[in-house]
Amino acid sequence: MKALLVRLSSMGDLIHTLPAVSDLARVRPDVELHWLCEEGFADIARLHPFVRKVHILSWRRWRKELAKRATWQAIGRLKSSLRQERFDFVLDSQGLLKSALPARMAGVPVKGLDKRSAREGLAAFFYTQTFFVQKGQDAVLRNRLLFAQAFAYEMPSEMSFGALVPENIRLSNPNHPYCVVLHATSRDSKLWRQGNWRELMTKLHESGGYTVYLPWGNAQELARAQELADGLPYVRVCEKMNLLQAAALLDGAQCVAGVDTGLLHLANALDKPLVGIYTDTDPQKTGVQQSAKARNIGGVGQMPETEEVYRLLLECMAAQQTGCQGEEK
CATH class of the missing domain: 3.40.50.2000 (Glycogen Phosphorylase B;)
Incomplete structure (x- = not known):
């Protein structure tokens, strides 16, 4: 067929x-x-x-x-x-x-x-x-x-995105280990405060020595990324990337934190530990597929606190590590 x-x-x-x-x-x-x-x-x-x-x-x-x-x-x-x-x-x-x-x-x-x-x-x-x-x-x-x-079949009980980044799409010498922050979204009402992002990136670096990468898609998002990275030597503003390059960046990350944006769902499809931050949309409708290593926080008219996002990220990364150890056994 x-x-x-x-x-x-x-x-x-x-x-x-x-x-x-x-x-x-x-x-x-x-x-x-x-x-x-x-x-x-x-x-x-x-x-x-x-x-x-x-x-x-x-x-x-x-x-x-x-x-x-x-x-x-x-x-x-x-x-x-x-x-x-x-x-x-x-x-x-x-x-x-x-x-x-x-x-x-x-x-x-x-x-x-x-x-x-x-x-x-x-x-x-x-x-x-x-x-x-x-x-x-x-x-x-x-x-x-x-x-x-x-297609006339019974839907399987288990769900899998099945997404795989092609082997020939790899980034040149990223600083490992690293995390990705998806700070950009389609409208300003869905943004998280810059102060929150800077606090979160600092916590990630201090706790795990992570470099933090900031992708962007247009001039406004580039300017915001540069402001977020200002004075933080462990934060890197990405070069302009296409979708496959962005997928490769996400695929290599230890964790991903992001607002309501398509790249957050892409990270979810790549089975990465992540936290989706919602400030003006309902995560029940637009959130990621939740699991032990993928969580949503916030909602319409809410501004999640840095500590709570950080705690959830640590839980998601721990769940990823536990799963990896289970597979090795």
Whole structure:
């Protein structure tokens, strides 16, 4: 069986789909799975070894240039390449009009959420077969339940993201051991106080001798990272990185602390000890998948204290160490 998964964006949405791909790999290894996603997030799809091929949709760029002939030629080339793959069916796990329409480009039956389950009920009218998945559930669980119905298997009891950073994507000489602080997020209301970050980074360095790395994505985030690092010789501002390089940085970290951002979910997918810090969003809806080594703290209108975040980080790192020792035995 050959199938195309449509999950276009955003980073968190793609990451929350990885456990469903892991289920499929475990229960239906006979399936050849391809993935159609936005070009800016293609590296997330490439992190799962079960994904045979990633197809790129450039809608965010194309919609700004719809009057240009080159845009329609590019859309035509994508349609032709998808049809040449001769998929058995397409699964649209996003449930939006912007995903349902590209899903039909492959020219084969399309499966997806029914009108009661999809984020945009109208999307269901473009599907050949639909499935009910209760709204209000965790995004990871919703994806897993949809996959189980679409590919006709019983959902495994254990969950795994299954993300692996390619061996050829490694950073040049990072200072080990190190931790990563994800200080940047999509809006200022979700930020943690700079004083809190500086206190936390100092505690991490003094307790474990850790170097602390600060990634960034734009000029404003770079300026904030430089302010956070000012006067702290054990804090390093990263160079500009792409998603795979960021994944490699996270993969090598002893622990990760971050606000509500896509890279925090990426660290979660890489099974790193981490604490998610929430100040203006509900971690029940947007938090990481919690475990002994991954915890959420805070919530709407809350500003977690440094000591509590630090204590949780130590607990998560201890859980990681205990797990590693168990595996060695």
